[in-house]
Amino acid sequence: MARTRYSHSAYWYAKNYGYTRSDKATLAEQYIDYCTRPSRGGGTCLHDFNPLILGAYIMIDIGVAVKRGVDTLRDPAERDRVRRELMRDLRAVRRPLYYAHETERRRRMAAERRKLKRRHTTAPAPTPEALLAAWNERKASREAMIRLGGMLHDLECYVDNCLRFDESGAVVGRNGGIRGWIRENLPELSPKYKTLMRYKALAIRLRQATDTRDPTPTSALLDEPKREFVAELISKDDRAFSHLFVDVEYLLSPETVFLDPAKKILRRRKARKRAKKRVSAKRTTRKRMLR
Numbered sequence: 001m002a003r004t005r006y007s008h009s010a011y012w013y014a015k016n017y018g019y020t021r022s023d024k025a026t027l028a029e030q031y032i033d034y035c036t037r038p039s040r041g042g043g044t045c046l047h048d049f050n051p052l053i054l055g056a057y058i059m060i061d062i063g064v065a066v067k068r069g070v071d072t073l074r075d076p077a078e079r080d081r082v083r084r085e086l087m088r089d090l091r092a093v094r095r096p097l098y099y100a101h102e103t104e105r106r107r108r109m110a111a112e113r114r115k116l117k118r119r120h121t122t123a124p125a126p127t128p129e130a131l132l133a134a135w136n137e138r139k140a141s142r143e144a145m146i147r148l149g150g151m152l153h154d155l156e157c158y159v160d161n162c163l164r165f166d167e168s169g170a171v172v173g174r175n176g177g178i179r180g181w182i183r184e185n186l187p188e189l190s191p192k193y194k195t196l197m198r199y200k201a202l203a204i205r206l207r208q209a210t211d212t213r214d215p216t217p218t219s220a221l222l223d224e225p226k227r228e229f230v231a232e233l234i235s236k237d238d239r240a241f242s243h244l245f246v247d248v249e250y251l252l253s254p255e256t257v258f259l260d261p262a263k264k265i266l267r268r269r270k271a272r273k274r275a276k277k278r279v280s281a282k283r284t285t286r287k288r289m290l291r
């Protein structure tokens with residue numbers, strides 16, 4: 001049989017004389033494309049449309065979609081991918097809402113802090129030499145620890161830690177404060193900033209326990225005559241900072257410290273020893289198994 005020779009391309013015949021193939025994914029869409037194909041006489045072939053066939057195709061498409069969803073949920077890797085995509089979309093939706101709320105909250109907090117009056121004290125501004133000497137002598141006694149913390153607390157009254165604003169009034173940062181002062185005047189103590197803040201927290205706790213308010217400095221608590229429990233606090237020979245902090249915490253709020261400070265320290269030591277024994281036993285068992 002001789003091959004038929006075409007005078008036009010297949011795209012020309014498909015456009016002018018009939019339907020070839022639909023690029024739709026579902027059967028219902030393909031059927032609609034088939035029924036709306038151009039007819040040879042012009043117009044469309046809607047006379048081939050049958051609603052029952054369309055309904056059957058829709059039901060088949062629903063069944064195929066459900067089967068694909070079930071297969072996706074059965075596969076652990078695919079299920080994890082879908083979960084990560086959903087969490088990514090959820091984060092993209094929540095992120096602007098969170099940051100809008102967080103920015104508003106921080107601005108309200110900044111406005112409240114600006115209403116507070118600046119702290120003041122009757123103690124003179126600590127010099128770098130005096131602060132360095134107090135740091136070197138802090139382990140000599142409990143009184144030296146408290147004096148160092150009080151000195152840092154007094155230093156806060158003489159440094160600038162106010163907020164910085166841009167032209168629109170938004171908060172863009174904060175001035176150096178104690179950290180900036182230490183960085184400029186005592187760079188050797190700059191890496192010890194967190195430790196210094198622990199001593200400052202100790203002084204603040206002691207002031208709260210004794211109801212000491214500005215402008216009375218913390219050093220006034222150590223001058224004669226001392227209060228009874230302050231004298232008892234600094235008379236102990238224990239020079240561990242953590243033990244002193246627990247003692248002050250017990251004076252401030254004994255209901256939050258369930259045990260006496262000395263008993264609490266002993267209990268912590270026993271717990272550490274038990275933990276070390278458990279770790280040592282696990283290592284020994286592991287070595288035996290490897291042998």
